[in-house]
Amino acid sequence: MIRFLVRLAVFLVSAAVGLLVATWLVDGVSVTAGGFVIAVVLYALIQSIMAPFLTKVAMNNATAFLGGMGLVATFVALLVTSWVSDALTITGGATTWIAATVIVWLVTALATMLLPFILVKSGVEAARARR
Numbered sequence: 001m002i003r004f005l006v007r008l009a010v011f012l013v014s015a016a017v018g019l020l021v022a023t024w025l026v027d028g029v030s031v032t033a034g035g036f037v038i039a040v041v042l043y044a045l046i047q048s049i050m051a052p053f054l055t056k057v058a059m060n061n062a063t064a065f066l067g068g069m070g071l072v073a074t075f076v077a078l079l080v081t082s083w084v085s086d087a088l089t090i091t092g093g094a095t096t097w098i099a100a101t102v103i104v105w106l107v108t109a110l111a112t113m114l115l116p117f118i119l120v121k122s123g124v125e126a127a128r129a130r131r
Contacts (some may be wrong), residue, residue: 005102010112010115011044013115014109014112014115015040015043015044015105016040017040017047017108018105018108019040019088021107022100022103022104022107023063024102025099025103026099026103028100029090029096029100030088030089030090031087031088031089032087032089034090036084038085039054039066039087039088040113042078042081042088043078046076046077046080047108050072050073050077051069051070068085069100070105071101071105074104074108075097078097079097080098110116
């Protein structure tokens with residue numbers, strides 16, 4: 001149960017970081033302060049549903065596309081989140097959508113890899129300090 005909660009926290013924090021970085025770097029991407037948590041939870045929920053589904057479809061039908069499924073799932077999650085909620089707004093043309101998708105995907109992937117190491121390191125240091 002603790003492992004699940006840690007994974008959930010890492011996924012939510014990585015989604016938050018990804019959306020924030022895209023907001024800072026891409027003109028036309030904005031997240032409202034009041035709706036930030038809603039945007040993060042919606043994005044993370046949609047991403048967690050779409051990624052395994054799209055991966056399974058690609059495995060069954062077109063294995064050459066497996067590498068791009070993360071990008072497709074990120075795009076779909078951004079699109080649906082922006083449709084469902086006013087918390088995330090992406091305006092502009094294809095360039096804005098592509099840049100937002102790539103940045104959110106890349107930052108989320110990096111954060112998902114790095115956050116567990118940071119959490120483990122913090123936990124080990126805290127345990128050593130208690131001794």
